[in-house]
Structure formats: C-alpha cells, structure tokens
Amino acid sequence: MSALLQVRGLGVWLRNGDAASHVIDDVSFDIAAGEMLGLVGESGAGKTVLARTLLGLCRPGSVEGVIGSIRFEGHELTTLSEREWRALRGVSIAMVFQDPMTALNPVLTVGEQIEHALTRRRGLSRAEARRRAVELLERVGMPDPTRRARQYPVQLSGGLRQRVVIALALSCEPKLLIADEPTTALDVTVQAQVLDLLDHLRRERGMAVMLISHNLAVVASHADRVAVMYGGRVAEIGPSEALFVTPRMRYTAALLRALPRLHDDRHVRLESIAGRPPDLHNLPAGCRFAARCPHTDARCAIQPPLSGDLETLHRFACWHPAPVGEPTLVVSR
Amino acid sequence: MNERSAKLRILRCDAWLLLALFWMTLLLSAALLAQWLPLPDPANDTDYTQLSIPPSLTHWLGTDDVGRDLLSRIIWGARISLTVGLSATLIGLFVGGVLGLSSGYFRGYYEEAVLWLIDVILSLPPLVAAMTISAVLGPSLTNVTLAIAFIKIPAFARVTRAATLGYANREFVLAAHSLGASHRDVLLRELLPNVFLAVGTYGLTSVAIAIATEGGLAFLGLSVPPPAASWGALIAQGRPVLAEAPHVALVPALVMFVTVLALNVIGDASRKRLDTRGAAL
Numbered sequence: 001m002s003a004l005l006q007v008r009g010l011g012v013w014l015r016n017g018d019a020a021s022h023v024i025d026d027v028s029f030d031i032a033a034g035e036m037l038g039l040v041g042e043s044g045a046g047k048t049v050l051a052r053t054l055l056g057l058c059r060p061g062s063v064e065g066v067i068g069s070i071r072f073e074g075h076e077l078t079t080l081s082e083r084e085w086r087a088l089r090g091v092s093i094a095m096v097f098q099d100p101m102t103a104l105n106p107v108l109t110v111g112e113q114i115e116h117a118l119t120r121r122r123g124l125s126r127a128e129a130r131r132r133a134v135e136l137l138e139r140v141g142m143p144d145p146t147r148r149a150r151q152y153p154v155q156l157s158g159g160l161r162q163r164v165v166i167a168l169a170l171s172c173e174p175k176l177l178i179a180d181e182p183t184t185a186l187d188v189t190v191q192a193q194v195l196d197l198l199d200h201l202r203r204e205r206g207m208a209v210m211l212i213s214h215n216l217a218v219v220a221s222h223a224d225r226v227a228v229m230y231g232g233r234v235a236e237i238g239p240s241e242a243l244f245v246t247p248r249m250r251y252t253a254a255l256l257r258a259l260p261r262l263h264d265d266r267h268v269r270l271e272s273i274a275g276r277p278p279d280l281h282n283l284p285a286g287c288r289f290a291a292r293c294p295h296t297d298a299r300c301a302i303q304p305p306l307s308g309d310l311e312t313l314h315r316f317a318c319w320h321p322a323p324v325g326e327p328t329l330v331v332s333r
Numbered sequence: 334m335n336e337r338s339a340k341l342r343i344l345r346c347d348a349w350l351l352l353a354l355f356w357m358t359l360l361l362s363a364a365l366l367a368q369w370l371p372l373p374d375p376a377n378d379t380d381y382t383q384l385s386i387p388p389s390l391t392h393w394l395g396t397d398d399v400g401r402d403l404l405s406r407i408i409w410g411a412r413i414s415l416t417v418g419l420s421a422t423l424i425g426l427f428v429g430g431v432l433g434l435s436s437g438y439f440r441g442y443y444e445e446a447v448l449w450l451i452d453v454i455l456s457l458p459p460l461v462a463a464m465t466i467s468a469v470l471g472p473s474l475t476n477v478t479l480a481i482a483f484i485k486i487p488a489f490a491r492v493t494r495a496a497t498l499g500y501a502n503r504e505f506v507l508a509a510h511s512l513g514a515s516h517r518d519v520l521l522r523e524l525l526p527n528v529f530l531a532v533g534t535y536g537l538t539s540v541a542i543a544i545a546t547e548g549g550l551a552f553l554g555l556s557v558p559p560p561a562a563s564w565g566a567l568i569a570q571g572r573p574v575l576a577e578a579p580h581v582a583l584v585p586a587l588v589m590f591v592t593v594l595a596l597n598v599i600g601d602a603s604r605k606r607l608d609t610r611g612a613a614l
Contacts (some may be wrong), residue, residue, distance in 0.1 A: 121513060
C-alpha cells in the first residue's frame with residue numbers, strides 16, 4: 001500500500017509562556033488515497049494541533065519545535081517554506097472547520113468566496129468561476145444553488161453553511177481533506193447528512209479524508225480505519241471494525257464502555273473513566289493513561305510502544321492489553 | 334422586503350437622525366452649489382452702510398463688522414471646513430488604517446515598532462502638534478489638512494488594529510489560509526471589509542472632531558489665510574464685536590455646533606446599525 005500521507009515520529013511542542021508543552025509526541029500513521037481515517041480523542045488530546053501541523057497552519061510564534069517527518073506523495077512537508085506551503089494548501093490538502101458559523105467571511109456572499117478561491121488558485125475566468133461555484137454548491141447538496149450563491153453566510157442555516165465550507169474546501173480538488181470536527185456544531189440530523197456527504201464525495205473523487213471527532217459513533221460508521229489519541233500520542237490504531245469490536249488499549253476499551261447504549265436499562269449509571277486527562281505542561285514519564293487505568297503495574301512507568309510494526313494493521317500501546325473476545329460495541333455499518 | 338421595512342421603521346423612530354441627515358444634506362448641497370447660489374461675494378462684497386447688522390430680509394443671517402453677508406460667508410466657509418474635515422479624516426483613516434491593519438495582522442517586531450510610533454505621536458498634545466505643523470508649513474488648505482490628518486493617525490491606527498486583532502483569530506481567516514490564500518488576499522479580502530465596518534463609523538465621528546479642530550486652528554489664525562474664511566475664522570472675526578453684535582461670532586459657532594452634533598448623531602446611528610459584534614455570524 002503506497003500511502004498518500006506518511007507521518008513518522010511526529011512531535012510538536014507549543015510555546016506556553018516561558019515553557020513548551022509537548023502537545024504531539026511520536027505520532028506515526030499513514031493515509032492511503034481514497035481512504036477515510038478517523039481520529040478520535042478527548043479535548044486536548046492533540047487532534048486539532050495534529051491537523052493544523054499537517055497543513056502548516058499552527059500560528060507562527062506558537063510552535064516551539066517540530067520533529068519527525070510528514071511526507072505527502074513522497075515530498076517532505078516539515079521543511080517547506082511558507083511560500084511552498086501556500087502552493088500546497090487547498091490544492092493538495094484542504095481543511096473543513098469545526099464551526100461553520102465562523103468559518104465563512106460574514107461580509108462576502110458564499111458564491112464570491114468560492115469564486116475567489118477558483119479564480120485565484122485555479123486561474124479560472126470570472127464567468128467560469130461563477131458557473132463552477134454553482135456546480136460545487138450543487139455537488140455538496142445545496143438546494144437552489146444559483147440563488148444561494150448570492151446569499152451571505154448569515155442567511156444560511158448551520159447545515160447549509162457547513163456545505164458551503166465543504167464546497168470551498170473542495171474547490172481546488174484536494175487529494176486529502178482534513179475534516180476537523182465537521183459536525184460538532186450541527187444538529188444530529190444534519191450531522192448525518194454532512195457525514196454521508198463527505199463519504200459520498202470521497203468515493204466519487206477518490207479523495208482521502210481524515211475525519212477528526214470526539215464522537216465515536218460518527219467515526220465508527222464512516223471511517224475505514226481509526227486512530228485513538230490520548231495525551232498527544234496515538235494510543236491505538238486499526239481498522240474500525242477491529243478497533244471498535246475488540247479494543248486492546250485500555251483507554252479505548254474504557255472509552256467504548258462509557259458509551260450509552262440504546263438497549264441498556266433505564267437509569268443505569270453510565271460508566272466513566274476516573275481522573276482527568278494528563279496535564280500537557282507536566283506529562284507523566286510513562287504511559288499517559290496509567291494514572292486513570294485500573295490495570296497498572298511497575299512496567300507502566302515506561303511508555304509502552306505501539307505493538308507490531310508499521311505493517312501491522314491493528315496496533316496499540318499498552319503493556320496489559322484488554323483480552324480479545326470481549327465484544328465491546330456492535331458496529332452497525 | 335423585511336429588511337427594508339425594518340430600516341424604514343428605524344428611520345421613522347429616530348427623528349434626531351432624520352434631522353441630522355437633513356442638516357448635513359442641506360449643508361453639503363449649499364457648499365457644493367455655492368458658486369451658483371445667488372449669494373453676494375463672501376470676501377469682497379462689503380456693504381459699508383450695514384455693518385454688523387442682525388439678521389434681516391436683505392441679509393438673512395446679518396452682516397459682519399465690515400458689512401459682508403454672513404450667510405454667504407458661512408456657506409463658503411462650509412466648503413473649507415467640510416473639505417478639511419473630510420480630507421483630514423480620509424488621510425488619517427488611510428495611513429492609520431494601513432498601520433493598524435498590517436500591525437494587527439503581522440504582529441511581532443513590526444507591531445512593536447508601529448505601537449511605539451503611535452505612542453510617540455500620542456505623547457504630543459494634539460492641538461499643539463497641529464498648530465506647530467501648520468505654523469511651520471505655513472497656513473494653507475493643504476497644510477492645515479495634513480496637520481489635522483497627522484494627529485488623527487494614532488486613533489485610527491489603534492481602532493483598526495484592535496478590530497484586526499479580533500478578526501485575525503477568527504476561523505474564516507484560518508480557513509482562507511487553509512486554502513492557500515496569500516497575505517495580500519487575507520488582508521484585503523478577509524480582514525479589510527470586516528474591519529472597515531468598525532473603523533468607518535468611527536470615521537464619521539472623526540470628521541466632526543476634525544471640523545472642530547480646524548475651527549480651533551482657524552480661530553488662532555493658523556488655517557486658510559484671509560480673505561477666505563472657515564467657520565473658526567468667522568468666529569474669531571466676531572470676537573472683537575462680541576458685545577455690540579454677538580451674532581457675528583455666535584451664528585458661525587452655532588452652525589459649527591449643529592454640524593458637529595449632526596455628524597455625531599449619524600456616526601452613532603451607523604455604529605448601532607453596523608455593529609456586528611453581538612450578531613450571530
């Protein structure tokens with residue numbers, strides 16, 4: 001499998017006053033062309049920083065240091081200049097943002113925003129860009145696209161705005177789309193529509209998608225593979241079926257047990273994970289989940305490596321993995 | 334449709350705004366059409382039989398101490414006062430806006446340098462600074478405009494920078510970057526239109542302040558040289574005869590007062606209409 005995106009040993013430190021926090025630590029994964037990789041983790045696990053690092057979008061001055069390698073179609077990205085980054089953004093890798101309420105410029109019509117990307121980046125004429133913008137809006141399922149293109153973001157609902165954001169991200173035909181919590185700000189019914197749209201678009205265009213979410217159900221039903229992040233590290237990564245049915249890393253297992261089920265009795269106390277996520281300014285030396293994990297011993301003071309090698313499909317970082325054979329979640333696809 | 338009726342309702346409720354708009358329209362059209370209006374020459378048409386007379390049928394606003402028609406003097410003076418007020422604001426807006434927008438966006442040492450420059454200008458008392466510039470360059474329409482524009486730069490730079498800082502962290506700017514937008518694109522297309530809403534309304538208020546400042550300079554004889562006279566010069570001219578003929582000083586003062594007030598009312602109203610901070614965007 002030749003990967004579209006190869007991340008190896010990525011580490012990111014962000015400046016935090018005088019100190020630096022180690023926000024991403026030794027993260028490695030691949031995304032193949034046309035594949036959808038789900039990335040889950042709680043707030044502060046490093047999902048957004050990871051996504052922005054892949055686009056070189058961390059605010060200059062806030063990044064203290066980056067190590068490791070990001071290769072896109074074989075080209076190293078970590079050494080790019082700002083100018084080279086600009087040439088790559090949108091065309092090779094594009095991003096869909098969390099909150100469609102703020103991801104659009106309030107003083108330009110949605111049509112103008114898409115047309116601008118088309119004339120600027122793809123060199124289309126004004127008339128062509130106008131036609132193409134309507135086409136893009138139509139493709140992302142915007143009803144009455146000609147009229148909508150002339151409207152301002154405030155005139156559209158959240159779901160429609162997220163469609164515009166997706167159309168904008170698709171305008172330069174990226175090979176990889178990073179969707180950073182694209183449905184968090186939307187109603188549940190609209191969430192499903194947007195996810196189905198992303199799924200449909202990647203199948204139609206063979207575009208790879210990295211779907212970031214803290215919603216396990218969202219990821220389970222759409223992603224081919226899933227990576228679970230905890231405290232800036234990849235705790236477990238594998239095909240979504242395997243990962244959700246037989247999670248091995250204790251954090252993933254605990255996370256899945258914490259999900260409410262429809263067939264549970266009413267008034268059942270939901271399981272929760274005791275404690276809180278590690279403080280990124282003061283990280284523990286060993287396994288970052290150890291403080292909250294009931295299965296610890298002396299070995300956990302040393303960081304467990306991801307099991308297997310890069311060829312292994314289902315990998316996890318745990319000295320005491322959960323046994324296989326306790327189905328945790330029934331995934332309906 | 335709805336928008337329009339809402340707009341009308343706001344206009345109907347706000348009688349002050351309507352009055353202010355009416356006054357500014359009247360003043361602007363009079364100033365623009367001054368040479369075609371049947372007015373006596375403001376500088377040379379002296380009527381020695383009617384010195385400092387109060388408002389009458391032949392001289393609607395009376396005459397000054399050398400018998401010139403005050404209405405004509407005020408309308409011709411409006412040309413100077415309004416020109417200085419508008420152009421000084423536009424220049425200040427442009428220079429301050431460029432400094433504020435770029436420093437709020439690029440940050441770093443550049444921002445520090447701009448802030449330092451602004452602090453230096455702010456440390457000079459504004460009227461004294463304008464007087465000095467005007468006196469050194471020599472009193473003329475251009476110089477007095479530049480002097481007032483100069484003391485306006487810090488305020489515009491600060492307001493623009495504050496607005497830019499707010500918008501530069503918004504997600505749509507990040508989204509533009511994620512599509513590979515250049516700095517120029519982000520500054521001109523994403524930030525400028527948003528920032529302008531905030532700064533433009535401040536600009537209206539600023540025109541009022543500029544007119545008053547020009548009045549101050551003219552009162553001190555540091556504005557446009559005679560026989561042309563702005564409102565400030567007219568007030569200064571009325572000062573010696575204040576006891577016998579108070580209208581010579583009071584009428585131009587009143588006109589200036591009403592104009593400054595009208596601009597402030599319009600500025601406040603537009604700020605209320607355009608304030609998007611509270612709106613769900």
